[in-house]
Amino acid sequence: MTSFPTPRDALASAALGGASSEAELALAIEGSGTGVWDRHVDSGEIRYSRAWKRMLGYAEDDTMSRIEDSYARVHPDDLAMVQARIAAHFDGRTEMYEAQYRIRCKDGSYKWIVSRGKVVSRDGAGRPLRMTGISHDISTQMALAEQLRRSAELLTNLTDDMPGMVYQYLQEVDGRASFPHASAGIRAIYGLAPQQVRDSAAAVDALIHPDDLDAYRASLAASAAALSRWQCEYRVVLPGQGVRWRQGDAQPRRLAGGATLWHGFISDITERKGIERQLQQLATVDFLTGLPNRRHFMQRMDEHLARLGRDKGERAAVLMMDLDHFKDINDRYGHAAGDLALKHFAAMLRLELRKVDAAGRIGGEEFAVILPGADAQQARAFGLRLQARLARKPLPDGARRIAVQVSIGVAGLRAGDGVDAALLRADAALYRAKADGRNRIDVAPD
Numbered sequence: 083m084t085s086f087p088t089p090r091d092a093l094a095s096a097a098l099g100g101a102s103s104e105a106e107l108a109l110a111i112e113g114s115g116t117g118v119w120d121r122h123v124d125s126g127e128i129r130y131s132r133a134w135k136r137m138l139g140y141a142e143d144d145t146m147s148r149i150e151d152s153y154a155r156v157h158p159d160d161l162a163m164v165q166a167r168i169a170a171h172f173d174g175r176t177e178m179y180e181a182q183y184r185i186r187c188k189d190g191s192y193k194w195i196v197s198r199g200k201v202v203s204r205d206g207a208g209r210p211l212r213m214t215g216i217s218h219d220i221s222t223q224m225a226l227a228e229q230l231r232r233s234a235e236l237l238t239n240l241t242d243d244m245p246g247m248v249y250q251y252l253q254e255v256d257g258r259a260s261f262p263h264a265s266a267g268i269r270a271i272y273g274l275a276p277q278q279v280r281d282s283a284a285a286v287d288a289l290i291h292p293d294d295l296d297a298y299r300a301s302l303a304a305s306a307a308a309l310s311r312w313q314c315e316y317r318v319v320l321p322g323q324g325v326r327w328r329q330g331d332a333q334p335r336r337l338a339g340g341a342t343l344w345h346g347f348i349s350d351i352t353e354r355k356g357i358e359r360q361l362q363q364l365a366t367v368d369f370l371t372g373l374p375n376r377r378h379f380m381q382r383m384d385e386h387l388a389r390l391g392r393d394k395g396e397r398a399a400v401l402m403m404d405l406d407h408f409k410d411i412n413d414r415y416g417h418a419a420g421d422l423a424l425k426h427f428a429a430m431l432r433l434e435l436r437k438v439d440a441a442g443r444i445g446g447e448e449f450a451v452i453l454p455g456a457d458a459q460q461a462r463a464f465g466l467r468l469q470a471r472l473a474r475k476p477l478p479d480g481a482r483r484i485a486v487q488v489s490i491g492v493a494g495l496r497a498g499d500g501v502d503a504a505l506l507r508a509d510a511a512l513y514r515a516k517a518d519g520r521n522r523i524d525v526a527p528d
């Protein structure tokens with residue numbers, strides 16, 4: 083086993099300038115820029131090697147031999163720590179003395195150094211007599227570490243104050259996923275702490291709305307497969323908050339072992355979604371009755387006709403409805419009562435609709451309904467039920483009751499029909515119902 087000389091031996095050899103292997107090691111230590119020191123505890127004397135002096139900008143023949151001067155060079159903020167560590171080692175509480183601190187150079191500037199040393203002889207009572215050690219200049223590492231710390235702090239400050247979550251998402255080859263980094267915004271976005279997702283993304287997956295989870299996972303899988311930008315709008319269900327909307331945007335890259343790592347941002351879009359929904363409603367819903375407006379109803383018709391075109395076995399019927407003598411209601415009871423009559427009719431109509439049916443207000447006192455799966459006779463039965471309901475329930479207006487009646491034209495939808503063709507046939511039937519005396523139903527021939 084090779085045994086290395088202690089710094090004390092090396093220092094002694096260096097001082098002697100002998101040709102022994104210890105002297106060669108001392109030269110090597112000197113050459114590496116490591117400074118060596120040797121302290122006589124009783125006398126308070128300390129000797130420094132040439133490299134040690136050079137490290138602080140001193141000349142070889144500068145005299146510096148007192149421990150008091152040595153402590154005077156230590157930065158005032160670090161002195162207590164240095165002395166405490168030396169005392170701990172002197173008292174035998176530590177195996178070795180080690181401290182990182184700032185020390186003043188000859189020109190007055192400070193350098194960061196690390197010093198390590200060991201008591202190499204003690205008196206009979208265990209009091210230290212001599213301690214030797216080495217010191218390195220670590221200013222460059224400390225500057226780098228400081229720079230890194232500042233960069234990390236800047237990143238943290240920037241991202242933590244953002245209204246959203248900055249994150250890394252890692253998907254291992256075996257499918258395991260985690261958020262190696264998540265900014266403080268994760269609390270607002272998912273109600274979680276960064277450490278809860280550092281090793282596993284399960285806590286986040288558990289919050290994704292069940293109806294959106296498949297699309298969320300599929301979008302991530304597609305992004306990973308093509309290494310394309312991940313963009314996804316999805317709902318989360320947060321304890322105490324309920325359903326909230328989130329938008330994710332992240333860029334993936336493949337790691338050496340095949341895992342995928344995304345860097346991205348998740349924001350809260352609940353408010354935007356709410357506004358979008360309101361705008362959508364404004365654009366598609368009739369304000370007075372709450373039924374779909376003409377444009378939206380026509381779109382629904384288009385969708386049904388497209389389905390009919392695809393699936394030949396599917397049938398559907400359409401009803402065109404026009405309130406009877408509505409002008410009279412307005413004239414006799416006032417426009418406000420006319421509005422109430424329209425709302426009343428819409429409410430009665432809704433009571434007859436199944437989930438799959440679609441109704442709309444397509445004109446002033448004109449309404450239309452599509453009944454998927456129904457033939458013309460079933461549509462006629464629907465119309466009769468609606469008329470009966472209206473007869474049973476006239477519109478209450480104070481002590482009075484206002485009779486609301488409707489004429490109805492029915493047409494079965496044909497594959498290959500356009501929206502206009504189907505409605506025209508129903509409209510023609512409606513015209514006949516009106517002509518036949520109103521409060522009637524007419525069915526267009528197939």
Ligand SMILES: Nc1nc2c(ncn2[C@@H]2O[C@H](COP(=O)(O)OP(=O)(O)OP(=O)(O)O)[C@@H](O)[C@H]2O)c(=O)[nH]1
Nearest residue numbers: 404405406407408409410412417418420421446447
């Ligand atoms: N109160 C109210 N009236 C409306 C609204 N939209 C249309 N109207 C009125 O509805 C009436 C429709 O009158 P007409 O087209 O002559 O039809 P009608 O009186 O129902 O007669 P028939 O359809 O032939 O039975 C008009 O007086 C319109 O001003 C509305 O939103 N509110």
